Amino acid sequence: MLLRHTTSEIKERSALTINPAKTCQPIGAMYAALGIHRCLPHSHGSQGCCAYHRSTLTRHYKEPVMASTSSFTEGSAVFGGQSNLLQAIHNIFSIYEPDVIAIHTTCLSETIGDDIPQIIATARDKKYIPDGRYVIHANTPSYVGSHVTGFSNMVKGMVTYFAEPGTQTKTINIIPGWVEPSDMREIKRICYMMGIEIILFPDTSDVLDCPQTGRFEFYPKGGTTIEELKAAGRSRMTLALGRSASVAAARELDSKCKVACEVMELPIGLRATDQFVDTLRRVARVEVPTLLEDERGRLMDMMTDMHQYFAGRRVALWGDPDQLVSLTEFLVDLDMRPVYIVTGTPGKKFLSRIEKALRGKVPEAKVQEGPCSDMFLLHQWIKQEKVDLLIGNTYGKYISRDEDIPLLRYGFPILDRIGHSYFPSVGYVGAMRLLEKILGLLMDRQDRDAPEESFELVM
Amino acid sequence: MSEILEKRKKQIRRKGAGPYEMTCEKHSLAGAVSQRACVFCGSRVVLYPIADALHLIHGPVGCAAYTWDIRGALSSGPQLHRRSFTTDLREQDVIHGGEKKLYQCLKELIAYYRPKAVFVYSTCIVGVIGDDVEAVCRQVSRETGLTVISVASEGFKGTKKDGYRAACRALSELVGTGDISSISPFSLNILGDFNIAGETWAIREYYRRMGIEVVSTITGDGRVEDIRRAHGARLNVVQCSGSMVHLAREMKEKYGIPYIHVSYFGLQDMSKALYDVAEFFQDAAAMQKARRLVREEIDRVLPELMRIRTDVQGKKAGIYTGGAFKAFSLVASLRMLGIRTAFVGSQTGSPDDYKRLEEFCDPGTIIVDDANTMELVRFSQETEIDLLIGGVKERPVAYKLGIGFCDHNHERKISLAGFEGMLHFAQEVHASVMSPVWKLIDRKNINVGNA
Numbered sequence: 021m022l023l024r025h026t027t028s029e030i031k032e033r034s035a036l037t038i039n040p041a042k043t044c045q046p047i048g049a050m051y052a053a054l055g056i057h058r059c060l061p062h063s064h065g066s067q068g069c070c071a072y073h074r075s076t077l078t079r080h081y082k083e084p085v086m087a088s089t090s091s092f093t094e095g096s097a098v099f100g101g102q103s104n105l106l107q108a109i110h111n112i113f114s115i116y117e118p119d120v121i122a123i124h125t126t127c128l129s130e131t132i133g134d135d136i137p138q139i140i141a142t143a144r145d146k147k148y149i150p151d152g153r154y155v156i157h158a159n160t161p162s163y164v165g166s167h168v169t170g171f172s173n174m175v176k177g178m179v180t181y182f183a184e185p186g187t188q189t190k191t192i193n194i195i196p197g198w199v200e201p202s203d204m205r206e207i208k209r210i211c212y213m214m215g216i217e218i219i220l221f222p223d224t225s226d227v228l229d230c231p232q233t234g235r236f237e238f239y240p241k242g243g244t245t246i247e248e249l250k251a252a253g254r255s256r257m258t259l260a261l262g263r264s265a266s267v268a269a270a271r272e273l274d275s276k277c278k279v280a281c282e283v284m285e286l287p288i289g290l291r292a293t294d295q296f297v298d299t300l301r302r303v304a305r306v307e308v309p310t311l312l313e314d315e316r317g318r319l320m321d322m323m324t325d326m327h328q329y330f331a332g333r334r335v336a337l338w339g340d341p342d343q344l345v346s347l348t349e350f351l352v353d354l355d356m357r358p359v360y361i362v363t364g365t366p367g368k369k370f371l372s373r374i375e376k377a378l379r380g381k382v383p384e385a386k387v388q389e390g391p392c393s394d395m396f397l398l399h400q401w402i403k404q405e406k407v408d409l410l411i412g413n414t415y416g417k418y419i420s421r422d423e424d425i426p427l428l429r430y431g432f433p434i435l436d437r438i439g440h441s442y443f444p445s446v447g448y449v450g451a452m453r454l455l456e457k458i459l460g461l462l463m464d465r466q467d468r469d470a471p472e473e474s475f476e477l478v479m
Numbered sequence: 480m481s482e483i484l485e486k487r488k489k490q491i492r493r494k495g496a497g498p499y500e501m502t503c504e505k506h507s508l509a510g511a512v513s514q515r516a517c518v519f520c521g522s523r524v525v526l527y528p529i530a531d532a533l534h535l536i537h538g539p540v541g542c543a544a545y546t547w548d549i550r551g552a553l554s555s556g557p558q559l560h561r562r563s564f565t566t567d568l569r570e571q572d573v574i575h576g577g578e579k580k581l582y583q584c585l586k587e588l589i590a591y592y593r594p595k596a597v598f599v600y601s602t603c604i605v606g607v608i609g610d611d612v613e614a615v616c617r618q619v620s621r622e623t624g625l626t627v628i629s630v631a632s633e634g635f636k637g638t639k640k641d642g643y644r645a646a647c648r649a650l651s652e653l654v655g656t657g658d659i660s661s662i663s664p665f666s667l668n669i670l671g672d673f674n675i676a677g678e679t680w681a682i683r684e685y686y687r688r689m690g691i692e693v694v695s696t697i698t699g700d701g702r703v704e705d706i707r708r709a710h711g712a713r714l715n716v717v718q719c720s721g722s723m724v725h726l727a728r729e730m731k732e733k734y735g736i737p738y739i740h741v742s743y744f745g746l747q748d749m750s751k752a753l754y755d756v757a758e759f760f761q762d763a764a765a766m767q768k769a770r771r772l773v774r775e776e777i778d779r780v781l782p783e784l785m786r787i788r789t790d791v792q793g794k795k796a797g798i799y800t801g802g803a804f805k806a807f808s809l810v811a812s813l814r815m816l817g818i819r820t821a822f823v824g825s826q827t828g829s830p831d832d833y834k835r836l837e838e839f840c841d842p843g844t845i846i847v848d849d850a851n852t853m854e855l856v857r858f859s860q861e862t863e864i865d866l867l868i869g870g871v872k873e874r875p876v877a878y879k880l881g882i883g884f885c886d887h888n889h890e891r892k893i894s895l896a897g898f899e900g901m902l903h904f905a906q907e908v909h910a911s912v913m914s915p916v917w918k919l920i921d922r923k924n925i926n927v928g929n930a
């Protein structure tokens with residue numbers, strides 16, 4: 021078998037990463053940048069990184085992903101990438117005509133120390149940037165943090181470059197975190213139902229889940245507009261969903277434009293969605309509409325109908341910190357036991373957030389973040405004591421196969437299924453979808469394992 | 480959409496338009512939405528299928544994460560190559576150098592997995608911080624008795640093609656180190672076939688039926704011990720113009736082993752490959768067997784191919800491949816199905832490739848080097864193709880345009896090589912081009928969009 025080399029004996033590792041549970045910063049920055057209307061992400065480094073990031077995003081979202089590259093050569097590695105980037109900016113505006121170029125660095129350009137703001141300033145002096153067009157940037161060295169960090173840095177960059185202070189409006193900013201386009205759509209729908217005016221950034225809905233029209237739009241219709249990004253500096257407040265991905269931008273808005281922020285977990289599952297809706301209600305001073313209350317009621321109804329099947333089921337989870345925290349809380353509410361939780365994204369706060377989500381109900385839980393927190397470690401834990409369900413990205417399919425444990429594909433990237441980016445997992449509706457999927461997996465498994473005499477029609 | 484940039488003009492050509500003149504092998508324009516990859520990518524592609532070796536990527540996590548098991552190069556035995564090992568360099572390592580970490584990783588991994596050999600890939604950053612990877616490999620080699628090979632694949636040092644060269648250099652450290660006493664005089668190595676969906680197995684079987692021993696299949700279902708003995712073969716059969724020709728050349732110089740270029744795609748090219756091999760050995764029996772094999776196989780697939788042809792003939796296709804070599808076979812295969820090729824693009828064609836393509840294609844065919852997405856979209860619409868053949872990043876673009884698609888790159892899931900492969904190809908083309916979904920899209924309003 022594929023992973024038969026994995027043994028249950030935990031070997032102390034000092035350096036090695038095997039089967040990482042994260043990837044590098046630039047891909048997160050690229051994803052975030054795609055959430056700006058008419059923005060072309062630009063990778064400042066060699067061609068390879070950009071090609072890999074585009075391929076991975078393409079495989080996950082099944083959509084064309086456009087991004088340009090500085091195409092470093094040996095010369096750029098020695099003398100710096102300034103001339104490449106200047107030429108790139110000039111070429112991009114004349115060929116692809118974006119409204120914004122969002123530059124992110126790569127390991128290479130970070131290490132040789134290119135000063136991006138200075139290069140952008142030079143490009144402006146040279147009149148390479150047409151009037152009314154913009155170039156923004158984020159530093160995304162991959163040897164720091166993970167893809168989530170890159171996302172966070174680029175969203176912060178949006179604030180740094182665009183947000184303008186001014187007379188306060190009644191609008192509320194929402195920074196959705198790294199979620200699917202469908203999740204961003206769902207957040208907008210909830211706010212629309214509540215009658216709240218929001219600025220959502222970034223917003224990849226209608227960029228990476230475009231309707232098929234028989235046309236190829238180099239810049240699809242979705243994405244947060246520049247006007248909105250500017251106006252974000254005048255909003256009444258900001259809701260930052262998910263600490264790892266969204267707090268940096270929210271803080272920046274606060275210090276730059278004095279827009280107060282509230283940080284909360286991603287609205288995945290009942291409690292977190294409640295908190296989200298309640299906060300919206302409070303800060304926008306609106307009533308929660310019956311339609312939304314009914315959605316909650318239907319979710320509750322599903323949870324009660326299903327609870328008998330979930331009790332005590334052991335779950336292993338891996339992926340991005342924000343998702344893991346909310347999912348853990350939801351699973352605990354379902355009386356399931358999230359026993360192993362792993363993220364490759366480093367961040368000490370993660371442990372206390374998970375602890376809070378576990379609410380002392382799963383004392384046997386093992387949680388790890390940062391270096392050596394990889395799929396290999398997770399697999400070893402599972403070998404020591406099995407679980408009933410795996411929840412995480414595609415890379416879990418090896419463990420799923422080897423240990424014969426059902427896998428709920430969730431998170432980034434999902435490379436072997438289609439459709440995940442069309443259905444939300446946030447909000448009450450998203451939680452209902454998660455429930456349906458989880459129970460479906462457990463029961464399919466039960467059917468498959470049942471001996472003839474206990475195979476039942478009604479379950 | 481803006482006009483194709485002046486600078487790109489010489490990389491695009493329409494057959495029949497004036498005397499032949501075309502440039503390629505240029506670096507992509509800075510700022511281009513290029514489909515190209517890096518040196519590391521090229522090395523990884525070639526060496527990946529060596530299934531009982533350990534592949535350690537020395538660099539930050541991304542380079543390893545993006546290449547983790549993304550290729551369907553199947554192994555009939557060990558699966559060690561499908562795991563993702565990385566030194567996951569952190570900021571401290573970048574500042575202080577990553578040699579110690581590399582050394583430690585190698586020692587731990589070797590102790591744990593006891594692989595047959597180890598390849599250590601250098602990524603961009605390693606080139607910049609200046610780790611002496613060679614020295615670390617040598618030291619670990621000495622201490623463990625294993626062959627630990629450094630692959631100089633820093634991404635910025637060129638294109639994917641340069642990565643092929645680096646991989647070949649690494650391979651030549653293995654070749655020539657095994658015992659060759661028992662190898663038959665009728666023997667060959669299969670180079671440049673990646674065993675996607677089991678293609679190498681099929682080719683291997685053809686050679687077996689011709690009475691020829693296959694010593695090694697380096698880039699598909701590869702094994703370290705076989706590669707060590709590769710110099711015992713009498714012939715190198717190289718598919719794909721770019722990836723393995725360096726090794727073949729080197730083996731010719733060093734061991735006097737001649738090589739021939741073949742393609743395993745399409746009935747014509749596949750048959751020719753077998754005949755060329757038989758001819759090389761100047762063995763009447765082998766030639767007779769090859770003839771019989773070709774006849775049997777073609778008899779088997781032809782009726783179905785002809786049936787498919789009646790449905791799809793008259794359709795038009797666009798081709799976008801990595802190397803240009805495959806393009807010939809594709810143009811021929813499509814021709815056999817009655818499908819005309821409207822344009823052919825490649826990432827890394829050589830001057831010779833394009834010259835030959837020009838000769839090979841129908842008048843009016845557009846030939847383009849290092850094509851980018853906008854050009855592909857534009858050509859697709861101008862020529863009103865029904866089918867695009869390309870790779871990962873092209874699939875959703877084709878679908879958005881309402882055009883059928885066939886993956887002829889490493890993401891294909893069905894074998895397209897060999898006689899059976901031609902049938903699979905035709906079936907896939909048929910399934911995509913004839914799908915009723917395209918009829919459901921309103922294609923009246925086609926234009927290029929807002930770019």
Ligand code: SF4
Binds near residue numbers: 066070072601
């Ligand atoms: S960092 Fe360099 S080696 Fe790695 S993917 Fe990018 S270009 Fe290739």
Ligand code: SF4
Binds near residue numbers: 072
């Ligand atoms: S880790 Fe660095 S070098 Fe590798 S793909 Fe990511 S940005 Fe590129």
